[in-house]
Amino acid sequence: xxxxxxxxxxxxxxxxxxxxxxxxxxxxxxxxxxxxxxxxxxxxxxxxxxxxxxxxxxxxxxxxxxxxxxxxxxxxxxxx
Amino acid sequence: xxxxxxxxxxxxxxxxxxxxxxxxxxxxxxxxxxxxxxxxxxxxxxxxxxxxxxxxxxxxxxxxxxxxxxxxxxxxxxxxxxxxxxxxxxxxxxxxxxxxxxxxxxxxxxxxxxxxxxxxxxxxxxxxxxxxxxxxxxxxxxxxxxxxxxxxxxxxxxxxxxxxxxxxxxxxxxxxxxxxxxxxxxxxxxxxxxxxxxxxxxxxxxxxxxxxxxxxxxxxxxxxxxxxxxxxxxxxxxxxxxxxxxxxxxxxxxxxxxxxxxxxxxxxxxxxxxxxxxxxxxxxxxxxxxxxxxxxxxxxxxxxxxxxxxxxxxxxxxxxxxxxxxxxxxxxxxxxxxxxxxxxxxxxxxxxxxxxxxxxxxxxxxxxxxxxxxxxxxxxxxxxxxxxxxxxxxxxxxxxxxxxxxxxxxxxxxxxxxxxxxxxxxxxxxxxxxxxxxxxxxxxxxxxxxxxxxxxxxxxxxxxxxxxxxxxxxxxxxxxxxxxxxxxxxxxxxxxxxxxxxxxxxxxxxxxxxxxxxxxxxxxxxxxxxxxxxx
Numbered sequence: 001x002x003x004x005x006x007x008x009x010x011x012x013x014x015x016x017x018x019x020x021x022x023x024x025x026x027x028x029x030x031x032x033x034x035x036x037x038x039x040x041x042x043x044x045x046x047x048x049x050x051x052x053x054x055x056x057x058x059x060x061x062x063x064x065x066x067x068x069x070x071x072x073x074x075x076x077x078x079x080x
Numbered sequence: 081x082x083x084x085x086x087x088x089x090x091x092x093x094x095x096x097x098x099x100x101x102x103x104x105x106x107x108x109x110x111x112x113x114x115x116x117x118x119x120x121x122x123x124x125x126x127x128x129x130x131x132x133x134x135x136x137x138x139x140x141x142x143x144x145x146x147x148x149x150x151x152x153x154x155x156x157x158x159x160x161x162x163x164x165x166x167x168x169x170x171x172x173x174x175x176x177x178x179x180x181x182x183x184x185x186x187x188x189x190x191x192x193x194x195x196x197x198x199x200x201x202x203x204x205x206x207x208x209x210x211x212x213x214x215x216x217x218x219x220x221x222x223x224x225x226x227x228x229x230x231x232x233x234x235x236x237x238x239x240x241x242x243x244x245x246x247x248x249x250x251x252x253x254x255x256x257x258x259x260x261x262x263x264x265x266x267x268x269x270x271x272x273x274x275x276x277x278x279x280x281x282x283x284x285x286x287x288x289x290x291x292x293x294x295x296x297x298x299x300x301x302x303x304x305x306x307x308x309x310x311x312x313x314x315x316x317x318x319x320x321x322x323x324x325x326x327x328x329x330x331x332x333x334x335x336x337x338x339x340x341x342x343x344x345x346x347x348x349x350x351x352x353x354x355x356x357x358x359x360x361x362x363x364x365x366x367x368x369x370x371x372x373x374x375x376x377x378x379x380x381x382x383x384x385x386x387x388x389x390x391x392x393x394x395x396x397x398x399x400x401x402x403x404x405x406x407x408x409x410x411x412x413x414x415x416x417x418x419x420x421x422x423x424x425x426x427x428x429x430x431x432x433x434x435x436x437x438x439x440x441x442x443x444x445x446x447x448x449x450x451x452x453x454x455x456x457x458x459x460x461x462x463x464x465x466x467x468x469x470x471x472x473x474x475x476x477x478x479x480x481x482x483x484x485x486x487x488x489x490x491x492x493x494x495x496x497x498x499x500x501x502x503x504x505x506x507x508x509x510x511x512x513x514x515x516x517x518x519x520x521x522x523x524x525x526x527x528x529x530x531x532x533x534x535x536x537x538x539x540x541x542x543x544x545x546x547x548x549x550x551x552x553x554x555x556x557x558x559x560x561x562x563x564x565x566x567x568x569x570x571x572x573x574x575x576x577x578x579x580x581x582x583x584x585x586x587x588x589x590x591x592x593x594x595x596x597x598x599x600x601x602x603x604x605x606x607x608x609x610x611x612x613x614x615x
Binding site for chain 2: 007009010011013014019035038039042044045046047048049051053056057058072074076077078079080
């Protein structure tokens, strides 16, 4: 298990009811981490529509995660 | 008779008119500008005109040729006086002959407006009190001269800003402290505070004056973008918006007021911007950006600022700038947050589709109407867009890596997430609608029975715990929790026609959208979810 800093934007933030949290997880990739959190927060968006950034850089969903990584889930936003 | 000429002697409109006579023409329109005895509350005794003749004649001839081509008129000409003029004298004459009167009027009006705007002529007023002053009249000289320089600099710095118009003349000028009178350049604007920045200076101001920027959307983001770009002296601003001003816009679009409600935004914005900075040439298109008009609009500008509130337009603009090889700045907001992304037509730069390969459907993630918004949120993002646009025009973004910038106005946190070009992305999908847009994604029903009778199979994607309290008789037998689908523990049935159901219609809509994006037809989302049904 490792601790990951997670941050949410827009609809995901609303769903999660928070903009950030520290998650203790066995997930080894952002994809696994998101699938874990989908159940916890009942996110309304499928993963295919989101982007993930790890440590301030857009990343692949299958990239390995390390303890202390900062993960940001970003939905597309349209308002203007 | 030359198309454009200067005259040091009094003009003779009768002779000018005769020179345009043509047996094929049924209409002739002319305009005369006269020397007036007052200006801005002061009594004027006489006027003095001077011009930078070689450049002015070239630009004047170009204007007349453009008018002939644009309005399809037979002949056109313009003569401008130079030297000392007394009150009442004719200072400028424009004449157009055409088959019909409508083109003659339109071309005549257009020529005088363009001449006033583009031809480097200066006017000095001599007042009753004995003093005199150069007036912010006809335009541009220094900008024109230095625009050539600006273009050269841009090429040197590897900029991707090709001039939108081949002749690259500047439309606009500036007034530096202590510079105005000597150079004969007095305008309504004083750009000294930005000229003082070493990175701007006269060369930077000339780049702005020579630039043409297209702003798509004149709403919450577009208003500050337009205001700041106009105020900064960007030479040409094109704005595109098909909406009218609504009362619900005013709280976040303070360029408009209650008196404007019902009028086209593009029209009102253009009026306000012309008043804000008369140096700027504003062109308003009262229409939404569509596949039919977007390429033409993008082609005639150097840079595009995308300020709409919908994905359809964002992807349309992204595709167009990729095709045209023009830089662009995108932004969007959601409640207290915003996202900002700059695009540059460089080999390593990601486009909007690189970042969002599945073009999201509008309505899925909420817009300002549904999600709510406070004015300063789009204002902040719009100001950031204006800044990004100025940085590009001035070449201050060299070395900037492509990124999506997120801004949270509640926590005041910003994040710069480095983005990469996606080698699998095709960047531009001209044949494809920018967002899939076929059968409705959602179907509305008033009762569950009615939904059952629709002929679609109902499938409940709520989690098990959410189903625990469903009243007997109102249960949906087919159950496939979204969490199972998302984690890959279950698969959506390959065949059949389904109505996907959840509590409020949000998850079901996103799943429907996802399935449609994979090519599935005959899947629909129950609009508003179970909460919308009458029990």
